[in-house]
Amino acid sequence: MAADFADLIGLTAVDGGTWTADVPEGWDFMGIPNGGLVSSVMAVALVAATERPDPITSTAHFVRPALPGATVIETEIIRSGRRLTTARAQLTQNAEVVAHLVASLGDLDETMGDAIVDLDLPAMPSPEECVGTNDMLGFEPPPIAHRLNLRLHPDQIGFAAGRPRGEAVISGWLDFPFGSPTALMPLVADALPPSVFNTGKYLGLLPTIELTVHTHARPSAGPVAARFRTDHAGPRYVEEDGWISDTSGQLIAVSRQIAVLPG
Numbered sequence: 001m002a003a004d005f006a007d008l009i010g011l012t013a014v015d016g017g018t019w020t021a022d023v024p025e026g027w028d029f030m031g032i033p034n035g036g037l038v039s040s041v042m043a044v045a046l047v048a049a050t051e052r053p054d055p056i057t058s059t060a061h062f063v064r065p066a067l068p069g070a071t072v073i074e075t076e077i078i079r080s081g082r083r084l085t086t087a088r089a090q091l092t093q094n095a096e097v098v099a100h101l102v103a104s105l106g107d108l109d110e111t112m113g114d115a116i117v118d119l120d121l122p123a124m125p126s127p128e129e130c131v132g133t134n135d136m137l138g139f140e141p142p143p144i145a146h147r148l149n150l151r152l153h154p155d156q157i158g159f160a161a162g163r164p165r166g167e168a169v170i171s172g173w174l175d176f177p178f179g180s181p182t183a184l185m186p187l188v189a190d191a192l193p194p195s196v197f198n199t200g201k202y203l204g205l206l207p208t209i210e211l212t213v214h215t216h217a218r219p220s221a222g223p224v225a226a227r228f229r230t231d232h233a234g235p236r237y238v239e240e241d242g243w244i245s246d247t248s249g250q251l252i253a254v255s256r257q258i259a260v261l262p263g
Helices: 002-009 035-050 143-147 182-188 195-199
Strands: 012-015 018-023 054-062 069-080 085-093 096-106 169-174 208-215 224-229 237-245 251-260
Touching: 002 018, 002 035, 018 035, 035 054, 035 069, 035 085, 035 096, 035 182, 035 208, 054 182, 169 195, 182 208, 182 251, 195 237
Parallel strands: none
Antiparallel strands: 012 018, 018 069, 054 096, 054 208, 069 085, 085 096, 169 224, 208 251, 224 237, 237 251
16 A cells, blocks of 8 residues: 555645655665655655555656655645646755656556557566576675565566676566555666666666656556667667556556766
């Protein structure tokens, strides 16, 4: 439940749409709190501020890396309609802006039904056939991999041992935490190693500058499958598209982010 994550981060209402929360330790990638985690901290604040359970679409822009610890989140409702509320959040640490989030929130229970057009996702090995990050030679799993019980496609882990496949694709299974609240979809959408690692041309930190997530359904019980690919990278920026589905094969979210190639 989103309430469980809100308890983890200590989300507390102050006044006038202002909230305090902590960026928790142990959810980082390469020593920096995961951008999807920071986005989800803001999304959970907007769920509380708008009293709408599901961010249908959210876009986060990151100004600087977050740090574990205290934050202030200022929220503003832009428009509240019958089905959707559009709102924004700004997260600051030490009086410096870290990130902004704009989201339209609603209730996915009102949109249940069959898809008119559906995506034909590629086949994915079962969770049992995938490789846990602890079992990948040459790879030191980041803390977020442990938190989400990340298991990667066995044909897409060569980057860890210096044998990248040459195609900017990565996929795997992970456990959706805290009862699968959709406000944590940005965390899930930013949890795997970057797909560009599998090109063999880059292996290192990729600071996200923008992350957009469109959520179509709540996942069924169990792990979720996440697939990411990069179709354009460099010389300065890299884009990545993602598709997330549940154990029934239902598409639950799509994402796109752009990150910086340092150097």
